Amino acid sequence: MTISKEKRNLAIAGGLIGIIAIVLVLLGNPKNMGFCIACFIRDIAGGIKLQTAAPVRYVRPEIIGLVLGSFIISLVTKEFNARGGSSPMLRFCIGVMVMIGCLAFLGCPFRMVLRLSAGDLNALIGMLGFAAGIGCGSFFLAKGFSLGRSHRQAPLEGAAISAVNVILLLLVLVAPALFAFSESGPGSMHAPIIISLCAGLVVGVLAQRTRMCMAGGFRDIYLLKDATLITGFIALFIFALIMNLATGNFKLGFASQPVAHSAHIWNFLGMFVCGLGCTMLGGCPLRQLILAGEGNSDSAITVLGLLTGAAISHNFGLAGGADSVVDGVYKVGGIGTNGKVAVIACIVILLAIACVKSFAKKKED
Amino acid sequence: MELDCRGLSCPEPVIRTKRAIADKPESIDVLVDQRAPLENVSRFLKAMKYNVAVEELDGEWKIKATK
Numbered sequence: 001m002t003i004s005k006e007k008r009n010l011a012i013a014g015g016l017i018g019i020i021a022i023v024l025v026l027l028g029n030p031k032n033m034g035f036c037i038a039c040f041i042r043d044i045a046g047g048i049k050l051q052t053a054a055p056v057r058y059v060r061p062e063i064i065g066l067v068l069g070s071f072i073i074s075l076v077t078k079e080f081n082a083r084g085g086s087s088p089m090l091r092f093c094i095g096v097m098v099m100i101g102c103l104a105f106l107g108c109p110f111r112m113v114l115r116l117s118a119g120d121l122n123a124l125i126g127m128l129g130f131a132a133g134i135g136c137g138s139f140f141l142a143k144g145f146s147l148g149r150s151h152r153q154a155p156l157e158g159a160a161i162s163a164v165n166v167i168l169l170l171l172v173l174v175a176p177a178l179f180a181f182s183e184s185g186p187g188s189m190h191a192p193i194i195i196s197l198c199a200g201l202v203v204g205v206l207a208q209r210t211r212m213c214m215a216g217g218f219r220d221i222y223l224l225k226d227a228t229l230i231t232g233f234i235a236l237f238i239f240a241l242i243m244n245l246a247t248g249n250f251k252l253g254f255a256s257q258p259v260a261h262s263a264h265i266w267n268f269l270g271m272f273v274c275g276l277g278c279t280m281l282g283g284c285p286l287r288q289l290i291l292a293g294e295g296n297s298d299s300a301i302t303v304l305g306l307l308t309g310a311a312i313s314h315n316f317g318l319a320g321g322a323d324s325v326v327d328g329v330y331k332v333g334g335i336g337t338n339g340k341v342a343v344i345a346c347i348v349i350l351l352a353i354a355c356v357k358s359f360a361k362k363k364e365d
Numbered sequence: 366m367e368l369d370c371r372g373l374s375c376p377e378p379v380i381r382t383k384r385a386i387a388d389k390p391e392s393i394d395v396l397v398d399q400r401a402p403l404e405n406v407s408r409f410l411k412a413m414k415y416n417v418a419v420e421e422l423d424g425e426w427k428i429k430a431t432k
Binding site: 004006079081083086141142146147149150151211216219220223224226228282283296298 | 371372373374375376377379380383399400401404408409412424
């Protein structure tokens with residue numbers, strides 16, 4: 001059996017990203033959160049005062065690095081391609097809902113793999129929901145779901161999100177007092193800024209070159225019987241697992257996992273929302289950041305949707321709370337009533353959009 | 366047969382290609398204007414035992430597949 005060049009590159013990139021993620025934890029990032037696109041965008045929403053949850057406020061340089069890494073390498077390889085206009089408002093709304101789903105679970109698909117590699121079995125429940133959501137989205141794709149065609153745009157439109165990230169980085173460096181930073185909790189835990197930024201840049205380059213996507217891996221297996229994209233996902237898991245075993249961070253079980261809850265049904269449904277939404281968007285939150293850096297303004301709008309979704313999740317009490325020990329008693333976390341209503345509403349709305357754009361789209365095309 | 370997948374983002378070009386070759390045509394041309402669909406559609410057609418050649422023209426590509 002021969003391994004294709006694409007699979008080999010994805011395996012190498014996935015392995016490197018897994019190692020980088022664990023190193024970031026060793027250097028200060030929260031446990032099982034070397035990289036988490038949802039958590040880090042949520043922290044940025046707190047850092048720029050869009051949400052005020054005290055423990056989760058920091059301008060994560062990893063996110064800035066991911067966008068700029070993709071932007072720089074796409075300029076170098078002449079793949080920068082300013083385009084957009086494929087249902088931007090719907091993409092924004094789907095981005096909001098994907099974030100609500102991720103924060104109900106407490107992590108994006110990237111962190112789901114990292115949590116799994118550290119023995120957190122709650123992430124396995126999340127992965128079942130993620131796979132089910134992608135299966136549901138794939139059904140609609142097979143029925144003709146489409147958010148419509150994008151068109152070429154002016155280079156400035158495509159580069160705008162990268163410019164915003166450069167400005168954000170400069171402001172954090174020269175005027176940090178403008179921003180809010182957590183004094184305790186996950187937001188206060190971070191690797192040195194230069195290392196976080198470099199890690200983001202490297203992962204941005206690797207993800208841009210290999211088209212790595214956590215949602216695409218499952219989707220391509222369902223729709224095309226093609227295991228190319230999932231190779232990156234598997235390599236990431238294996239290398240992070242080895243690193244976690246080597247550094248003593250592996251702990252198998254459901255209880256007392258770092259920044260995680262064991263409310264199984266909401267772990268499942270949160271990631272179901274994420275899987276369905278990501279399939280409708282054409283890629284996971286990591287992929288949206290990379291595409292945004294490449295000049296795709298639809299993905300840039302989606303990233304703004306993710307940012308807004310993070311602010312909504314925390315300002316309206318939708319996000320999950322981790323399991324905790326209170327007075328010696330283990331207390332299962334999860335999401336409150338607002339969060340439960342929001343997750344169910346997201347599923348209903350996503351299904352409604354999917355139905356309309358699958359079955360009523362022929363008139364538009 | 367020619368299939369216009371310009372402006373469509375992944376995975377739509379591959380799904381439309383899959384649908385278009387359901388009747389096993391001897392040849393098909395697929396137009397794309399982004400790198401990811403170029404790679405994905407080419408990979409899919411090769412997996413479906415087509416010979417694949419690519420023509421580039423002004424930031425767009427024509428994937429020419431023949432049995």
